[in-house]
Amino acid sequence: MASTPKARPAGIRDEVAALKRARTIEAAVELFYEHGYENTTLDAVAERMGVTKPFIYAHFSSKTELLAEICSRAITSSLEAIDSVIPLKSSPTDKMRLLGQRFVTAVLTSQMHMAIFSREEKNLNPADWERINDMRRDFDRKLTGLINDGITSGEFKLHDARMAALAIGGMVSWAYVWYRPKRRLTLENVSEELSAMILQMVTGAPQPVA
Numbered sequence: 001m002a003s004t005p006k007a008r009p010a011g012i013r014d015e016v017a018a019l020k021r022a023r024t025i026e027a028a029v030e031l032f033y034e035h036g037y038e039n040t041t042l043d044a045v046a047e048r049m050g051v052t053k054p055f056i057y058a059h060f061s062s063k064t065e066l067l068a069e070i071c072s073r074a075i076t077s078s079l080e081a082i083d084s085v086i087p088l089k090s091s092p093t094d095k096m097r098l099l100g101q102r103f104v105t106a107v108l109t110s111q112m113h114m115a116i117f118s119r120e121e122k123n124l125n126p127a128d129w130e131r132i133n134d135m136r137r138d139f140d141r142k143l144t145g146l147i148n149d150g151i152t153s154g155e156f157k158l159h160d161a162r163m164a165a166l167a168i169g170g171m172v173s174w175a176y177v178w179y180r181p182k183r184r185l186t187l188e189n190v191s192e193e194l195s196a197m198i199l200q201m202v203t204g205a206p207q208p209v210a
Contacts, residue, residue, distance in 0.1 A: 021059045023049060025073075028066050033112045037067055037120040067120060068128035074113035075135045077106035078173075082142050092150030096202060099146070100195030103172050108187055114176040140165050150202060157204035168198055 027048040031040040042063050046053045060066045081102035085095050107114060121129060143165040150156030158164050172194060179190060 017059065020055070024056055024059055024066070025069060029070055029112050029116065032067070032070065032116045032120065037063075037116070037123050042066075064123070064125055064128070067116075068124055068132070070113055071117040071121060071124060071128070072132050072135065074110050074117040075132055075139070077110045077113075078103055079135060079139050081106045082139055082146075086142060086146065091155065092146060092153055093155045093199065093203065095146060096150065097195055097199055099143075100168075100172075100198040101191040104175060104191040104194045105187060107172055107176055108179050108190065111176045111179065111181075114173065118176075140169060143168065147202060156202040158202060164202060168201070171197070 024045065028040070028045050031044055031048060035044075040063075042053055042056055045066075046056055049055070056066075060069070082099055084102060085099045088095055088098070090098075117132075121132075124132070140162075144161045147156060147158065147161040147164050151158055151161060175190065175194065179185070181187070185193075
C-alpha cells in the first residue's frame, strides 16, 4: 500500500508562499512599469511568469491588491530606513547623515516601485490609498522629530522643522526620476552626495563627502 505523502512543515510552506508572492510582484512591477497599470492584465502577468492566472489568485485577490502591495513597498523601504536610525545613540547630525544615505538607497533600490506609486496611486482603492499615505505621514512625522532634536541641540539651524522634512523627503523621493543605474553616478555616489546636501540644508554649513 502506497504511503501518504507527508505535508510540508509550516515553515517551508510559508517560504514557498513568500517566494511565489515575490515572483508575482516582480513580474507585475516590470509590466506596470513598462506598460502602465491600466494596460496590464493579470493574464499578462501570468504569461510573463509562465504560469496560469489561478497561480496569482492563490496569493492576490485582484490586480488592485497587487498594485497596493507594490505601492506600499515603495514607502515601506523608506520607513525601514528611518526606523533603523532613530533609536541609535548618536547625535542628530550623525543620525541625519546615516539617514540620508539609507533613505536615498531605499528610494533608488525601489526605483520602479516609486515610479509606479507616483503614476498609479489614482488607481488604488481608497482604503489602500489612505493606509499608504498614513505610512508616508508617519515617515514625515519621524523625520520632523529628528530635525526638531537637532534644532533643540543647536546642531541644526532651521526655523520650520516640518517644512524642512517635506523638502528633504521631496528631494530624495524625486531622485527615482533622474537616477540611472550603471551611468556616471553609482548608487553609493548619489547616496553620499545627497546626504551631504541634506546636512548642508539643516546645519547651514557645507559638508564634505566621505
